[in-house]
Amino acid sequence: MNPNLTPSKILVVQPAYTGDVVLATPVLERLHRVFPGAEIHFLLRKGNEGLLKGHPFVQKLFVRDKGKGKLKELWRLLKQIRAERYDVVVNLHRYSSSGLLAVFSVPPPSSAPYRGWHP
Numbered sequence: 370m371n372p373n374l375t376p377s378k379i380l381v382v383q384p385a386y387t388g389d390v391v392l393a394t395p396v397l398e399r400l401h402r403v404f405p406g407a408e409i410h411f412l413l414r415k416g417n418e419g420l421l422k423g424h425p426f427v428q429k430l431f432v433r434d435k436g437k438g439k440l441k442e443l444w445r446l447l448k449q450i451r452a453e454r455y456d457v458v459v460n461l462h463r464y465s466s467s468g469l470l471a472v473f474s475v476p477p478p479s480s481a482p483y484r485g486w487h488p
Contacts, residue, residue, distance in 0.1 A: 376456035379407050383461040384414045384433040391420065393461050400459070401426040410453065412446070429453075 379400055383393045390413055400409055410429040411421055415436070421427050431449060434442055 375404055376407050378410070378453060378455045378457075379404065380410045380412065380431075380450065380453070380455045380458045381461065382412045382458065384412055384435075385462055386414070387417055387420065389461070390414075390417045394424075396459065396461065397424065397426045407456075410455075412450070 381393065381396060381400070383389055393411075397409060397411070400407065408428045409426055410431065411424075411427050412431040412433060413421065415432050415434040418430050418432050421430060431446060433446060437445075
């Protein structure tokens with residue numbers, strides 16, 4: 370992605386526990402403030418979707434159901450996420466499965482860190 374261009378689609382990844390999702394909400398507010406025209410999507414753990422359902426800055430939720438088998442669920446999510454063609458992916462989770470989703474969810478030219486969003 371060209372750092373001078375504004376992203377139109379952003380994915381935030383935080384498939385952890387309730388408190389982690391709550392702590393991620395300032396990131397949503399910041400992204401919305403810096404990129405008011407961008408569509409923001411959020412990946413979270415099953416059971417936490419009620420926390421962000423109807424959030425004014427989140428247009429779409431992806432729910433990770435860890436009870437369905439790790440690899441099968443990762444593959445299902447990866448196919449859905451890649452179809453969205455995100456410009457930027459913000460991974461707030463520290464585990465390798467989330468990192469894999471983040472790395473493989475953007476087209477190769479956009480996979481470098483986007484450094485142009487800091488005001």
